[in-house]
Amino acid sequence: MPAVPIAVAWGDGIGPEIMDATLRILAAAGADIAPQRIDLGEAVYLAGHSAGIAPEAWDVLRATRVLLKAPVTTPSGGGYKSLNVTLRKTLGLYANLRPCTAYAPWVPTNHPGMDVVIVRENEEDLYAGIEHRQTAEVYQCLKLVSRPGCERVIRHAFEYARANGRRKVTCMVKDNIMKLTDGLFYRVFEEIGAGYPEIDKDRLIVDIGAARLATRPERFDVIVTPNLYGDILSDIAAEVAGSVGLAGSANIGTGAAMFEAIHGSAPDIAGRDLANPSGLLQAAVMMLVHIGQPQVASRIRNAWLRTLEDGLHTADMAGPATVRTLGTAAFAQAVIE
Amino acid sequence: MPAVPIAVAWGDGIGPEIMDATLRILAAAGADIAPQRIDLGEAVYLAGHSAGIAPEAWDVLRATRVLLKAPVTTPSGGGYKSLNVTLRKTLGLYANLRPCTAYAPWVPTNHPGMDVVIVRENEEDLYAGIEHRQTAEVYQCLKLVSRPGCERVIRHAFEYARANGRRKVTCMVKDNIMKLTDGLFYRVFEEIGAGYPEIDKDRLIVDIGAARLATRPERFDVIVTPNLYGDILSDIAAEVAGSVGLAGSANIGTGAAMFEAIHGSAPDIAGRDLANPSGLLQAAVMMLVHIGQPQVASRIRNAWLRTLEDGLHTADMAGPATVRTLGTAAFAQAVIE
Ligand SMILES: CC(C)[C@H](C(=O)O)[C@@H](O)C(=O)O
Numbered sequence: 157m158p159a160v161p162i163a164v165a166w167g168d169g170i171g172p173e174i175m176d177a178t179l180r181i182l183a184a185a186g187a188d189i190a191p192q193r194i195d196l197g198e199a200v201y202l203a204g205h206s207a208g209i210a211p212e213a214w215d216v217l218r219a220t221r222v223l224l225k226a227p228v229t230t231p232s233g234g235g236y237k238s239l240n241v242t243l244r245k246t247l248g249l250y251a252n253l254r255p256c257t258a259y260a261p262w263v264p265t266n267h268p269g270m271d272v273v274i275v276r277e278n279e280e281d282l283y284a285g286i287e288h289r290q291t292a293e294v295y296q297c298l299k300l301v302s303r304p305g306c307e308r309v310i311r312h313a314f315e316y317a318r319a320n321g322r323r324k325v326t327c328m329v330k331d332n333i334m335k336l337t338d339g340l341f342y343r344v345f346e347e348i349g350a351g352y353p354e355i356d357k358d359r360l361i362v363d364i365g366a367a368r369l370a371t372r373p374e375r376f377d378v379i380v381t382p383n384l385y386g387d388i389l390s391d392i393a394a395e396v397a398g399s400v401g402l403a404g405s406a407n408i409g410t411g412a413a414m415f416e417a418i419h420g421s422a423p424d425i426a427g428r429d430l431a432n433p434s435g436l437l438q439a440a441v442m443m444l445v446h447i448g449q450p451q452v453a454s455r456i457r458n459a460w461l462r463t464l465e466d467g468l469h470t471a472d473m474a475g476p477a478t479v480r481t482l483g484t485a486a487f488a489q490a491v492i493e
Numbered sequence: 494m495p496a497v498p499i500a501v502a503w504g505d506g507i508g509p510e511i512m513d514a515t516l517r518i519l520a521a522a523g524a525d526i527a528p529q530r531i532d533l534g535e536a537v538y539l540a541g542h543s544a545g546i547a548p549e550a551w552d553v554l555r556a557t558r559v560l561l562k563a564p565v566t567t568p569s570g571g572g573y574k575s576l577n578v579t580l581r582k583t584l585g586l587y588a589n590l591r592p593c594t595a596y597a598p599w600v601p602t603n604h605p606g607m608d609v610v611i612v613r614e615n616e617e618d619l620y621a622g623i624e625h626r627q628t629a630e631v632y633q634c635l636k637l638v639s640r641p642g643c644e645r646v647i648r649h650a651f652e653y654a655r656a657n658g659r660r661k662v663t664c665m666v667k668d669n670i671m672k673l674t675d676g677l678f679y680r681v682f683e684e685i686g687a688g689y690p691e692i693d694k695d696r697l698i699v700d701i702g703a704a705r706l707a708t709r710p711e712r713f714d715v716i717v718t719p720n721l722y723g724d725i726l727s728d729i730a731a732e733v734a735g736s737v738g739l740a741g742s743a744n745i746g747t748g749a750a751m752f753e754a755i756h757g758s759a760p761d762i763a764g765r766d767l768a769n770p771s772g773l774l775q776a777a778v779m780m781l782v783h784i785g786q787p788q789v790a791s792r793i794r795n796a797w798l799r800t801l802e803d804g805l806h807t808a809d810m811a812g813p814a815t816v817r818t819l820g821t822a823a824f825a826q827a828v829i830e
């Protein structure tokens with residue numbers, strides 16, 4: 157079989173260094189992929205493409221249907237669209253899976269037992285991008301929730317739970333206030349959940365849900381939630397587990413998928429060989445499973461875990477278990493070895 | 494001077510027991526108030542008032558302009574409006590102040606140094622209540638942000654910071670996605686902040702902001718934020734500080750104010766003398782400051798702190814520092830003594 161073509165975007169800020177590190181690890185582990193470079197992000201924005209992506213890149217994406225993406229920077233100032241949102245919507249990536257796991261005692265955390273997967277709706281909600289100025293003093297943004305949108309992501313969450321031996325799916329919404337939109341999401345959760353009798357269902361209002369996730373994350377398993385809550389909840393879960401620098405995500409659609417770290421491009425530490433490539437590496441591991449190379453995926457994951465256990469950490473993971481603090485490239489080398 | 498008339502709502506669930514406890518403490522401390530009972534909540538909903546408040550109660554509120562309110566239960570099922578939202582909007586309570594403080598070592602927390610005040614916009618955003626069914630499959634909710642709405646709450650946050658010797662105000666928004674609505678909130682934050690040169694300003698995107706609040710709350714001082722984020726952030730801050738059961742809130746308007754605990758009516762433990770009256774008591778302390786009785790307010794706050802320091806706790810505060818676990822009434826008695 158020929159190597160699987162995947163689109164790869166090096167991104168901005170710390171993007172290039174963590175992507176180099178990740179691809180070196182993938183190559184060393186024998187991943188059978190043929191990376192095709194696409195340009196996304198700041199330079200593309202500034203070249204006049206307001207969404208940060210050029211037409212040629214779309215051609216590559218249409219051909220590969222799989223994208224491994226480093227974080228990008230959106231230039232400040234008005235007129236620019238979020239590239240993440242453009243990609244998610246254009247490629248129809250309706251579910252955003254964000255596993256947040258503690259790696260105690262190797263990475264410091266108050267919640268060693270936590271292992272949560274956030275399944276975030278990825279196309280609708282306030283992210284639909286319908287925003288306007290009504291008068292000089294009043295602005296509006298539309299929160300849009302559709303039944304098919306809810307069905308897709310909620311079914312995905314239950315299927316994921318079933319396939320991965322997960323016991324419970326918790327729905328977090330604010331349906332005491334948004335009775336129609338969030339109410340619909342919860343109604344569909346109940347309907348679809350009925351088809352998965354072996355899986356426990358739970359519901360929490362997102363305010364207290366976020367608070368519980370912050371203080372008692374061990375109690376959660378899979379969480380399914382609308383877009384904006386999922387954005388907030390996944391950053392909370394990742395930080396509580398240890399660091400946003402450790403979490404990867406899979407954006408899944410019917411005909412395409414995109415894999416990325418959940419953190420940003422961190423321009424303040426860019427180019428200094430300080431960044432942790434682990435989030436992007438986790439994303440790449442999910443990608444390998446997705447394209448049918450699960451053995452390579454587990455090989456990488458085990459080597460990565462072994463590196464943490466050996467106390468070889470990047471600066472953001474530093475703690476009592478750290479034996480040596482490594483830069484981005486040296487950390488990647490340690491994983492390879 | 495005659496006693497200050499205040500409206501008092503006993504609410505549902507644990508409401509009556511924590512209100513009784515709170516009023517006993519207020520009386521014992523010599524608070525010069527004349528409570529006037531109003532009925533709000535479940536029974537009023539079921540009697541046919543879809544917002545949970547009857548016309549007579551509005552008369553009392555118009556006269557007193559101050560409300561001390563226990564949590565209420567909204568009956569499940571459609572057709573009922575949120576009483577909290579109705580009160581906040583009808584009375585024009587534009588700012589919701591929620592101090593979240595750790596009481597270590599008396600109450601267990603991983604963040605002994607934290608002392609955060611969330612100032613939450615309280616009338617606009619998705620809480621404006623504009624929601625509709627567009628087609629059988631599509632529902633919409635409108636997020637509304639106005640310049641005057643932003644100005645009021647942001648000015649309140651800076652004035653509060655100045656009056657209370659607070660050093661920093663952090664604005665949390667999602668203006669990388671909602672460039673108009675959240676963008677306006679942040680622009681007004683910058684404009685108004687310029688008038689407070691002695692106070693540091695900071696801005697965080699709400700996803701990473703919530704995550705930082707969950708893991709490094711010591712770094713925050715005052716946070717000002719739109720309604721929905723404030724709802725989520727204040728539950729996080731209160732839980733991280735120790736328990737949602739400890740936090741009170743002040744809903745402030747130009748012509749009226751409402752004081753309440755931030756937790757709900759907890760029907761599961763209602764009537765069992767288990768509930769912690771501290772959240773409502775903190776709200777009452779804020780009320781006493783508001784109506785010009787700051788000495789009584791500090792007397793109560795000191796007695797309450799002393800009770801915690803003596804290791805006399807309700808069940809939800811139990812930890813290594815607990816000497817005796819008390820019920821609601823006995824805890825109130827301990828504060829009085
Ligand atoms: C960069 C931003 C548009 C994005 C989002 O809000 O979804 C990010 O926060 C994320 O969680 O992937």
Ligand SMILES: CC(C)[C@H](C(=O)O)[C@@H](O)C(=O)O
Pocket residue numbers: 332333363575577578724755
């Ligand atoms: C009960 C509910 C309507 C309310 C809100 O969402 O504002 C509550 O969560 C709060 O924070 O006071």
